[in-house]
Amino acid sequence: MTRVGILNLGGGNIASLVNVFDSLGTGVIVCEKENKFLPSELDLIVIPGVGSAGSAMSCIHNSYFNDFLTHFNESKKPVLGICLGAQLFFSHLDESDCLGLGWIEGSVSAIKNFPFYNTGWSYLDYSQLRAANLHRSLSRSPAVYFNHKYLLPSFNVGASSQTDQVGSIPAIAVRENIVGFQFHPEKSQAQGRIILRNLLRDYFGL
Amino acid sequence: MAFKRIIAVLIVLNGQLVKSYGYNFHRPAGALPTALRELDTWALDEIMVLDISRRESIDPLVVRQIREACVYSPIIYGGGIRDISDIQTLLSAGCERFLLETLYLRSPETVKRISDLVGGQALILSVPLVSKVGQGLVLRSSSSNDSSSPLPLNEIAETIAASPASELLVIDAVAEGHGGAFCLTSFDDIELIEGSKGIIWFGGLNGDIAEGLLTRRSTVGVAFGNVCSEKELAILRVRRGIAQAVQQRYLRRLCL
Numbered sequence: 001m002t003r004v005g006i007l008n009l010g011g012g013n014i015a016s017l018v019n020v021f022d023s024l025g026t027g028v029i030v031c032e033k034e035n036k037f038l039p040s041e042l043d044l045i046v047i048p049g050v051g052s053a054g055s056a057m058s059c060i061h062n063s064y065f066n067d068f069l070t071h072f073n074e075s076k077k078p079v080l081g082i083c084l085g086a087q088l089f090f091s092h093l094d095e096s097d098c099l100g101l102g103w104i105e106g107s108v109s110a111i112k113n114f115p116f117y118n119t120g121w122s123y124l125d126y127s128q129l130r131a132a133n134l135h136r137s138l139s140r141s142p143a144v145y146f147n148h149k150y151l152l153p154s155f156n157v158g159a160s161s162q163t164d165q166v167g168s169i170p171a172i173a174v175r176e177n178i179v180g181f182q183f184h185p186e187k188s189q190a191q192g193r194i195i196l197r198n199l200l201r202d203y204f205g206l
Numbered sequence: 207m208a209f210k211r212i213i214a215v216l217i218v219l220n221g222q223l224v225k226s227y228g229y230n231f232h233r234p235a236g237a238l239p240t241a242l243r244e245l246d247t248w249a250l251d252e253i254m255v256l257d258i259s260r261r262e263s264i265d266p267l268v269v270r271q272i273r274e275a276c277v278y279s280p281i282i283y284g285g286g287i288r289d290i291s292d293i294q295t296l297l298s299a300g301c302e303r304f305l306l307e308t309l310y311l312r313s314p315e316t317v318k319r320i321s322d323l324v325g326g327q328a329l330i331l332s333v334p335l336v337s338k339v340g341q342g343l344v345l346r347s348s349s350s351n352d353s354s355s356p357l358p359l360n361e362i363a364e365t366i367a368a369s370p371a372s373e374l375l376v377i378d379a380v381a382e383g384h385g386g387a388f389c390l391t392s393f394d395d396i397e398l399i400e401g402s403k404g405i406i407w408f409g410g411l412n413g414d415i416a417e418g419l420l421t422r423r424s425t426v427g428v429a430f431g432n433v434c435s436e437k438e439l440a441i442l443r444v445r446r447g448i449a450q451a452v453q454q455r456y457l458r459r460l461c462l
Contacts, residue, residue, distance in 0.1 A: 011323040013302040019276050051325050084325070111207075116404040116426060117327045117372040120208030121251060121458045143458045145280055146208050147303070147327045149372075161209045161458065169207065187280045187302065189249050 002026040002206040005042040007085075008033070009059045011051030013186070017082075020186040021046075024197055026206075033063040039071045043206055049084025053108070053150075054096025056084055073103055076177045078204040083148055086173060086180025095150055104175055106153030111169075119147045122159035122183075124171055132156050132174055134198045142191040144171070144183040152182055159183070179203065210420055210456040211251035211427035212445050213406060214434040216241050218257045218285070221267040225432040227383030229258060235435035238268065239275040245434065246277035248442050249460050253277070254305065254375075254429065257285025264292050273299040284332060284375075293320055307332045310369050311362065321370035329371035330406070333399065334379040335359065335390060343395040346379040359395045367402035373426060374405050381410025383432055388415050391422070400424040413447045420448070420456045 004026045006017050014030055021028045026044075031037050047069075049056070060066050072079055081089055090100045092107040100108065111118060121143045129135040129142070134157070144159065146169075155170030159182075173180040179199060185192035200206045216238060217226045223241055224232040235241070238255070245253050257268055264286045272281065283296050284305025293304060304324070310317050310331050321329060334346040336356070344356040366374065376399070381387035387410035390396055399405070404426030407419050416428040428448075434441045442460075449457045 011297070011325070013297050013300060015273070015298050015300040016278070016302070019300065020278065051323055055322060114207060115401070116207075118207045119327060119372065119404070119426065120211050122208050123458070141459065143209075147280070149327060161207065184280070184302075187278065189246070189278050193278065 002200060003029065003041065003043045004046060005029045005031045005037060005044070006046045006048060007031050007065055009048065009051065009056045011055070012048035014048060016186040017046060017048055020193060020196060023193065024200065026200070031065075033059065033065070036064050037068065039068060039075065039077065044078040044080060044200070044204065045069065045072050047079065047081045047085030047088060049082050049086065049088075051084060052096055053084060053087060053093035053100070054098050056088060057093070057096070057098055057100065060088075060101075069101065073178065078206065079178050080199065081178070081180040082186070083182060083184060086152060086182055087150055089173070089178055089180050090153060093150075103178055104154065104173065108150050108153060110150055117147065117149045118169065121145055122161045122169065122171070124159050125157055125168070128157040132172065133202050134172070134195055136198050136202055137194050138191060138198075142195070144185065144188040144192055144195070146183045148182060152180060209251075209458040210425060211406070212441075212448070212457065213252045213254055213282070213427050213429040214245045214250045214441055215254045215256050215408060215429050215431040216245075216434060217431055218255060218259070218265070218268050220259050221265055223435065225383070225435050226258060227432075228380065229382060231383075238271045241435065242272065242275035242277050244438075245441070246275075246279045248439065250279065250441065250445075251427070251458070252280045252282055252303075254282040254284065255301075256305065259285065261286040263288060264295060269295060269299045272301060276300065282330060284330075289316055290320055290323060293324060297324070303328050303330060305330045305332050305375055306371065310371065311357075311365060314365065314369065317369060317371070326370040327372045329369075330373045330375050331366060331369060331371045331403075332375050332377065333366065334377040334409075336379050337393060343390070343393050359398055363398040363402075366399055372403060374399060374403050375429070376405050376407055378409035382408070384410045385433065386410065386412040386415065391419070413444050413451070416444075416448050417451045420452055
């Protein structure tokens with residue numbers, strides 16, 4: 001059974017992530033700051049995201065999570081970041097003017113020329129999903145749920161809607177063992193669960 | 207950016223799902239977990255659980271029912287949120303967005319602390335409005351014990367704009383429960399809060415009114431209450447009618 005560890009950074013909806021991974025037949029462990037886990041105990045690490053970039057990085061730096069994540073990445077073990085968790089992969093986080101994990105070069109900046117947060121549903125680009133090997137069993141316009149104000153600086157799969165005022169927005173960033181979802185697959189209903197299943201089975205081979 | 211949203215509002219009174227009429231008259235409307243699962247299956251854009259019991263704290267019975275429903279749709283919870291511990295309890299039940307009622311007026315510093323924990327994108331401010339002769343739109347009191355004068359919208363507009371919350375739930379508190387009676391946008395005052403944050407409109411909407419609201423730049427969503435507890439799939443029929451009328455411009459296509 002695939003063992004999935006979800007880092008509890010304090011402000012995320014861990015419950016929904018536990019439910020969705022449980023529904024996919026994986027073993028799920030919530031990694032608290034106080035209870036140290038070894039990288040060998042887990043097959044996939046999930047960095048969830050809600051809250052501020054600064055407090056999330058502070059939580060990582062002030063706990064065993066820092067060494068844990070470094071070891072996971074250097075040994076090329078699978079890491080999934082969701083929303084803020086995906087943004088943490090990059091080198092700089094404008095929201096809190098702080099450094100991210102630095103695994104991918106780039107600066108996470110606020111959405112420009114748009115007064116509100118990007119909250120709601122958009123369609124992922126199916127051809128880009130196919131190129132990333134995440135497309136199996138998805139509809140041709142899979143809609144997923146976003147809720148953020150800052151953008152991934154580089155991406156492999158974009159998303160759009162007919163109301164688009166700023167063009168395609170970054171939805172998925174991929175680099176070898178690291179995958180970042182700007183959207184929330186655990187809240188994207190059936191399509192979200194299928195994307196997670198594709199990630200585990202087709203991309204990571206778990 | 208993202209499509210605009212149709213939001214289903216499940217109204218809860220003393221732990222029981224109800225249909226509400228002007229917040230004064232209520233009728234039982236079934237079981238909350240069942241309603242949550244049905245709406246999840248029908249793939250609405252967001253589901254809001256709104257506790258109108260006027261409690262001083264969140265209701266553990268309601269929290270347990272949300273947890274038990276175990277849905278894969280975005281859940282907004284409103285009613286009785288007072289501090290960070292309430293937010294953490296609701297996060298553990300599967301909610302990720304939170305409707306703040308009086309808290310943003312009584313304790314903006316608590317709202318700031320909550321925002322530092324979960325982010326502004328997780329917070330929505332409740333703005334229930336009624337019109338008063340000579341005063342324009344005023345905030346409807348949420349406490350039956352509150353005898354102070356109602357606050358005019360122009361006095362709270364700055365507080366609303368300065369809040370870290372991302373969106374507003376603007377409620378026509380008189381029209382609530384009476385489909386077709388919504389009329390807030392006919393008041394000039396409403397422009398005081400349009401533009402600072404995205405607005406979700408609620409209270410007395412029907413399909414025609416929702417179509418018009420979706421064309422407003424400030425609108426990020428429209429919310430329906432009682433219709434969600436009516437005949438099965440009623441809310442989907444409303445949604446389909448709106449989508450056809452706006453030629454699918456503002457709403458995502460449902461994949462059922």
